[in-house]
Amino acid sequence: MTRLQQAAGRSAVEFAAVRTGGEPTLEAFARAVLGLVAEPGDGVLGRVVGAIGAIDTAESLLAGRSAADLVERVVGAGGDLDEREATAGLDRWSPRLDHGSFIRSLTQAARVGAVLLTPADPAWPRGVDELHVHAPLGLWVRGRADALSSAHSTIALVGARAATGYGEHVAMEASAGLVDRGFTVVSGGAYGIDGMAHRAALASDGTTVAFLAGGVDRFYPLGHESLLARIVQTGAVVSELPCGTAPTKWRFLQRNRLIAAASEATVVLEAGTRSGSLNTAGHAAALGRPLGAVPGPVTSPASAGCHRLLREFDAVCVVDADQMAELAGGGNGTGIGRRPALGSSDGAGRSPDADRTIGTGSDDPTGVRMLDALSTRTPRELSDVARRAGLSVPEAMSTLGRFEAEGIVERRPSGWLRRRAG
Structure with a gap:
């Protein structure tokens, strides 16, 4: 045995x-x-x-x-x-x-x-396979296991957490219109645009799917616990992380690749220059998926990220559910074909610049993981920091040494501590 x-x-x-x-x-x-x-x-x-x-x-x-x-x-x-x-x-x-x-x-x-889906299951969302070596090993699902299967047309609606009334109105109208056209609305369960997209889909008796950056047993954010519970009733809450896993900044960034890959198209409804939704847009572009952006008032910082997508990254300008549905193939699951990827591909279905191209503050993935693993209150031993970050001890030591020189962390007799900002 x-x-x-x-x-x-x-x-x-x-x-x-x-x-x-x-x-x-x-x-x-x-x-x-x-x-x-x-x-x-x-x-x-x-x-x-x-x-x-x-x-x-x-x-x-x-x-x-x-x-x-x-x-x-x-x-x-x-x-x-x-x-x-x-x-x-x-x-x-x-x-x-x-x-x-x-x-x-x-x-x-x-x-x-929870349901554990693997690539052998009929309900497995085939789009994530295009991530190749970066594809999830399995997906934990609460709700309808088939909510993301190839039998359904899917579109990702994402945007800023600090949404304006304009952004939330656009999200509400777009989500309701898309579910009326047979789409499953995919998003990240966050405050702001994501939450409005989910709520509008539910209000229109549609199907919506939320991807989490932690285990599906601990709904996050806590303020959306009731919303995520409602999503489970008719749609699905999904994560590649095992139950009991806490969300971290690095896991949010990696979660975004699943939102993009599981959807036939991605639309950014409102985003500032540092919005995490631009990271999702980067993954969609790296996969060659249709990418749309909704324009906003030129004086609004909350729409600056969308305008940059339109100006510099060849996103398609979309203003209503009809145009978003057209971007994704009209709701019949056919799509409008793959768009050229932004930047060069690493041969693994993901551009090496997917996290950096649009400038979402993730220029150093290893550094992000290290900071996630450190506490500002309790010193942690090197081996514990490395395990939490999912890095080898030499990799962790190299990054900690650099951070120590930059004044980001400090070494104490009992371990390593992250300095508080300010």
Whole structure:
């Protein structure tokens, strides 16, 4: 019996209590394990899984196989992995192999009635496969598991949290009009534009899907707990992160790639120059998906991001539900074809500049993850910071050294502390 089979046996009761897209399988169990050990969008893990499969990958981690052995397996299967990448990857993933945490996550998933979807399930949203090695290993869903299946036309409506009355009015009209045309409205569940898009879809008896940056057992933001609970009744709340996982800035940025990939088109309704919705637009453009932007008053800082999309990034100007539906193919799921990607592609379905092209403040992904992992009140040891960030200890040490020189963090006898701003 393999280590993975032994682990599945130890977790059989908890895993059996989790509804899945089909019968619980060793493949689904392996993907649940891998989802626990890696941060979203880990391209190295994606390459390993793509070459040798989720079961063999999880077995390699549980059995404590060496970096050299992992490289031999991946290369032997026709994949691409060098020993340096394998060593760094194992250093990131292995500290998170915690059976107790896994059991608690499965228990929480069962408690809230979560569904684990894998790529083998008919309800799997095929659009996310275009993320290639950055695609999610699995998706945890509360609500209708088929809400994002290819049988439905989908469109993402995103925008600023600090929305104006103008932006919320446009979002309300657009969302209601799109569900009347048969679209499923996809967004991020946040305050402002996202929340209005979800509420208008529900008010029009339509289907809406919210992607979260943490586990589906802990609705975020807290002020939208009742809204997200309503979405579960007729649509779905989705996350690639296991239950019990807290949202972080890095996970919000990675969540945005799923919003873009799961939708036939993305429309930015209102956004300032630093809005996170521009990150979603960057992912849509990198995937070659239709991208629309709604113009606003030229004097409004809340629309400056939309105007930049129109001026510099070839977004299509859209002003109502008819034009948004046309952008996405009219509601029949056909789309209007792929748009040229902004910037060069890394061959993995995602531009290397997807986070930087439009300037959303994510110029240093590793730095973002490190700051997420640090506390401003409690010093944390280096190994703990690295585990929380999903990085190897050498990677964490390098970034902390740079941050210390810049005065962003400080080292104390008991560990590392993030300095308070100001």
